Amino acid sequence: MDPTTLSMLELASALEARSLSSVEAVRASLDRVERLDGRVKAFLHVDRPGALAQAEASDRRRASGTPAGPLDGVPVGLKDLFLTEGLPTTAGSRILEGFIAPYDATVVKLLKAAGLPLLGKLNMDEFAMGSSTENSGYFPTRNPWNLDLSPGGSSGGSAAAVAARMAFGALGTDTGGSIRQPAALTGIVGLKPTYGRVSRFGVVAFASSLDQVGPMTRTVADCAALLQILAVPDPRDSTSNPEVAPDYRAELEGGVRGMKLGLPREYFELPGMDPEVRAAVEAATSALQKQGASLVPVSLPHTRYALATYYLIAPAEASSNLARYDGVRYGLRAFGAKNLLQMYGQTRDQGFGLEVKRRIMLGTYALSAGYYDAYYLKAQKVRTLIKRDFEEAFASVDAVLSPTSPTAAFRIGEKVSDPLAMYLNDVFTLPCNLAGLPGMSLPCGFTRAGLPIGLQILGRPWDEARVLRIGRAFEREHDFHRRAPTGVGG
Amino acid sequence: MSLTLDEVRHVANLARLSLSPEEEALMQTQLSAILDAMAELSRLDTAQVEPTSHAAGEVPPWRPDAVQPSFSPEKALGNAPAKVGTSFAVPKILD
Numbered sequence: 001m002d003p004t005t006l007s008m009l010e011l012a013s014a015l016e017a018r019s020l021s022s023v024e025a026v027r028a029s030l031d032r033v034e035r036l037d038g039r040v041k042a043f044l045h046v047d048r049p050g051a052l053a054q055a056e057a058s059d060r061r062r063a064s065g066t067p068a069g070p071l072d073g074v075p076v077g078l079k080d081l082f083l084t085e086g087l088p089t090t091a092g093s094r095i096l097e098g099f100i101a102p103y104d105a106t107v108v109k110l111l112k113a114a115g116l117p118l119l120g121k122l123n124m125d126e127f128a129m130g131s132s133t134e135n136s137g138y139f140p141t142r143n144p145w146n147l148d149l150s151p152g153g154s155s156g157g158s159a160a161a162v163a164a165r166m167a168f169g170a171l172g173t174d175t176g177g178s179i180r181q182p183a184a185l186t187g188i189v190g191l192k193p194t195y196g197r198v199s200r201f202g203v204v205a206f207a208s209s210l211d212q213v214g215p216m217t218r219t220v221a222d223c224a225a226l227l228q229i230l231a232v233p234d235p236r237d238s239t240s241n242p243e244v245a246p247d248y249r250a251e252l253e254g255g256v257r258g259m260k261l262g263l264p265r266e267y268f269e270l271p272g273m274d275p276e277v278r279a280a281v282e283a284a285t286s287a288l289q290k291q292g293a294s295l296v297p298v299s300l301p302h303t304r305y306a307l308a309t310y311y312l313i314a315p316a317e318a319s320s321n322l323a324r325y326d327g328v329r330y331g332l333r334a335f336g337a338k339n340l341l342q343m344y345g346q347t348r349d350q351g352f353g354l355e356v357k358r359r360i361m362l363g364t365y366a367l368s369a370g371y372y373d374a375y376y377l378k379a380q381k382v383r384t385l386i387k388r389d390f391e392e393a394f395a396s397v398d399a400v401l402s403p404t405s406p407t408a409a410f411r412i413g414e415k416v417s418d419p420l421a422m423y424l425n426d427v428f429t430l431p432c433n434l435a436g437l438p439g440m441s442l443p444c445g446f447t448r449a450g451l452p453i454g455l456q457i458l459g460r461p462w463d464e465a466r467v468l469r470i471g472r473a474f475e476r477e478h479d480f481h482r483r484a485p486t487g488v489g490g
Numbered sequence: 491m492s493l494t495l496d497e498v499r500h501v502a503n504l505a506r507l508s509l510s511p512e513e514e515a516l517m518q519t520q521l522s523a524i525l526d527a528m529a530e531l532s533r534l535d536t537a538q539v540e541p542t543s544h545a546a547g548e549v550p551p552w553r554p555d556a557v558q559p560s561f562s563p564e565k566a567l568g569n570a571p572a573k574v575g576t577s578f579a580v581p582k583i584l585d
Contacts, residue, residue, distance in 0.1 A: 100566050195545035209544050277520040298571055308528040319505060326506070328578050330569035340583045345508030354516075357507055361498070361517055362524060364505040378531050378542030385534070387542055421522060436545025 003028045004165040005484075008074045008222040011168055014121030015062055015073045022055035022062070022073030025168070026117050029075050029336060033119070033166045036488050041141050042151075042161040044080050045088050046120040051075060054117035060119040061115060071225055072115030077167035079158045080121035081128060082108050082213075083202040091204040091359035092124040092154075094137040095325050095332045095351025105202025106234045107171060107213055114229045119167055123157030126353045127322065128178055128206045130154050131425040134416045135355045142412070144485035145451055152425070158216050159186040163485050169226050173203060175210045175277040176310050177404075177429025178440035183216055184404035187443045187483065189223045189471065190216045194461045195436035196241040198227075199234030207317035210310075210433040217483055220442060220471040224248035227464060241462070248465055249419020256473045257292030261285065261468075262397035264301040267428055273406045277438040280445030280453040281403045284474060288401075289424060291473055296397050300389040303431060305382050310430040311398075312379035313368050319363030325351060358419060394460045399470055402428050404441040404454030426455060438464045443470045450486055492522045 003011060003025045014020040029046055044117025058073035067073075083089050083101035085108075090096045104112070111118065116405025116459050125135035133141040141156045143149040144164035151160040155172030159182035162170050172179040174192035191214045198213040205211060212245060215226035231245035270276065290294050327333035327347030334346035352360070366375035393400060405425055415422040432439040437458050444455035455474065458469040475481055498518045509517065514545045560566075563576040572579040 083517055099569055102568055104560060235553050239544075239546050242551050302534075305531060305534065308531050311524065312528055312531075323506075327571060328580055331571070333571035337581055340581050341506070342508070343581050344506040348506055349508040349510070349513075352507075354513075357509070357513065358517065358520060358524075359499050360505045360507065361521060364503045365493075365497075365521065365525075368501065368504060374532070375525075375528065377541055378536065379528075381536035381539040382531050382534055383542040384539050385536070389547075422522060434542075434545070 004032055005187055006168070007216060008071060008168045008220045009225055011074050012071050022058040022117060023052060023071065026055040026075045026119070027049045027170070029119055029166060030148065036164055036166060039142065039147055040144055040160050040164050040166070040488060042122055042157040042164065042166060043077070043140050044090060044121045044123050044138060044157065045403050047118060050087070051117040051119050058115045058117065058159070060101050066111060068115035069229065071229065073117065074168050075117040075119050076111065077119045077122045077158060077161045077170040078108065079124050079170065079172050081124060081173050081204045082171060083204070084108055084118070084121065088121065089204070090137070091357070092126040092136045092138065093351065093353070097332065099330055103202060106199040106236060107230050108202065110232060111230050120169060122161055123323060124155070125154035126356050127204065127318070128154040128173055128175055129318065129355050129359055131177070131181055131422055132412070132416065133157060134412060135353055137353050140412055143409045144488045145187065145409065146487045148411055150185070150412050152185035152405070152409065154178040155205065155216065156182045159183055159188060159190070162188050162216050164488050165484070169215060169222055171213060172216045173211055173213050174433065175206050175314060176433050178424040179214045179216060180429050180439055180454065180456060181425055183441040185409040185452065187452030187480065187482065187485065188216060188218055189220055189440065189442045190214065191223050191227060191439065191440040191464065191467070193227065193231065193464055194438045197241045197245070197438070197462070197464065198230045199232070199237040199240050201234055201236040205321040207314040208321060209317060210314060219253060219326065220468055220475050221249065223440070224252055224468045232361065246465055248468055251465055251469055252472050254469050255291060256288050256470055259293045259399070259470070260292045260296050260397040261288060261470070262296050262393050262400040263296035263358065264298050264300045264303065264393070264400055264402060266300050267402040270406060270427060272424065273409065277403050277407060277453050278446045281401070281455055284455045285401050285442040287477065288470065288474055298393040298397055298400065300393060300431065302382065302389050306386055306431040306434060307423060307427055308388060309379045309382045309434060310426070311362070312375050313383065314378050315359040315363030316366045317363065317438060319360045322356070322360055355419070383434050386431055390435045390437060398466060400458040402456045402458070404456040407449035408447045408453055432458050437461060438467050440467050440471055444473060445480060448453045452480070493518050493525070
């Protein structure tokens with residue numbers, strides 16, 4: 001049997017039963033990487049010896065009856081935004097080429113403590129700025145369903161690796177949709193937890209009031225199991241929720257009977273939405289209705305302002321966060337500059353790609369004297385209105401359903417030269433980050449061309465358990481998540 | 491909203507980016523278009539609305555200010571592009 005076809009929890013059962021070893025699972029994953037990744041290009045760095053050593057240690061724990069947790073021995077990949085001690089971390093940027101982190105991010109420590117072998121670092125849009133992985137400073141990643149298409153982004157390497165069964169699961173980050181949109185475009189499950197649910201310590205910062213870490217998996221149950229490992233209070237991240245997370249699998253099979261699920265009319269009225277996406281999402285909401293949920297129309301009247309709000313707040317925060325790349329302490333330095341100021345300017349011009357420069361410029365402008373009130377402060381006020389929209393909706397519904405992305409996967413090169421067209425990819429995912437809510441994408445159908453379509457489920461703050469339960473209720477009666485991608489061989 | 495080249499250069503200087511002339515021209519066009527799209531926010535009356543700076547909304551928790559071990563100078567300098575002894579080396583700051 002090919003272990004790579006198993007879900008994380010199925011593999012965990014096989015490891016528990018000792019019918020498979022972690023070394024076998026890691027070997028099977030790495031062999032698949034070797035066979036496929038020359039075409040998919042999901043990985044920036046493969047850590048074969050590290051993953052095998054972790055697998056051997058896991059097998060010893062299983063043999064002695066002392067596994068480190070339920071997923072001990074299940075190999076996963078990491079978006080290259082997580083600091084990993086002794087391994088390269090580039091954030092997809094040339095400015096961090098060759099950077100070796102001196103410590104592990106908290107989530108990396110948690111994965112290691114839970115016994116999950118780490119296969120390597122996955123490609124991404126530079127500093128997580130992008131929706132197609134074309135902004136990687138290294139190479140674009142391709143969609144395993146069709147290699148001419150983008151897997152989405154910014155966590156496109158993570159999504160492609162999981163979809164192509166090169167990794168059993170992966171971690172991504174989501175600032176405006178960077179977990180959910182690539183999950184939708186590659187037919188996998190991706191969850192952005194509530195702001196504060198998962199520690200960001202040791203995660204390269206993009207926009208600190210929006211960034212969250214989350215799991216990307218093939219099934220909803222895997223997503224719950226991986227979130228369980230990550231959702232741990234961390235005193236090193238002041239935004240980390242100090243309360244212990246609930247058991248995410250306890251009520252996973254509880255179904256949706258009696259739940260009220262909101263359909264935001266503004267999301268379904270968007271011009272530019274692919275009719276096939278709309279049809280698949282409407283079929284999914286009907287399926288949940290048949291299972292006993294009631295569908296309730298809701299209004300999120302400030303939805304149309306979310307894009308502008310996000311593209312002021314996120315670049316403003318990014319311009320501040322990325323000031324640290326100055327060529328002094330780590331990363332690239334432009335040599336030959338006459339003085340320090342020149343060195344800063346040349347280092348940053350050589351090290352950053354075009355989209356990163358564009359966002360730094362936009363953010364610096366929005367924060368600069370004379371424009372702060374009109375742009376940054378204004379956006380923060382509209383953010384309040386967007387947050388209030390959700391508070392009002394959640395007074396009458398338990399969750400909100402929508403498409404994850406207005407279209408299925410698009411061609412590499414199609415939108416990369418038009419920033420505003422690219423930003424429209426995130427129109428359904430951005431409001432969730434602005435409001436700090438948990439949101440998940442899961443496969444809910446396919447276009448006639450055979451491309452996956454994602455359903456987005458948004459929940460109340462800290463209500464990941466219900467989001468997962470709704471997703472599981474849908475998944476239980478469909479086989480979309482079981483289909484193997486058509487763009488790569490088996 | 492149309493940015494002048496001088497404004498683009500001013501912002502690039504604030505951001506410590508030495509842009510090439512081609513990049514400056516591209517930024518002028520693209521940032522102007524993006525700012526035009528952002529201008530729709532001005533249609534909303536937000537005079538009575540408090541800004542949201544953070545999704546958490548709650549006051550961050552306190553922790554004791556306890557001394558923790560930190561990196562050795564060697565480890566802290568491990569990624570330094572240039573160093574002298576246990577210091578980061580940089581070009582002249584004052585001309």
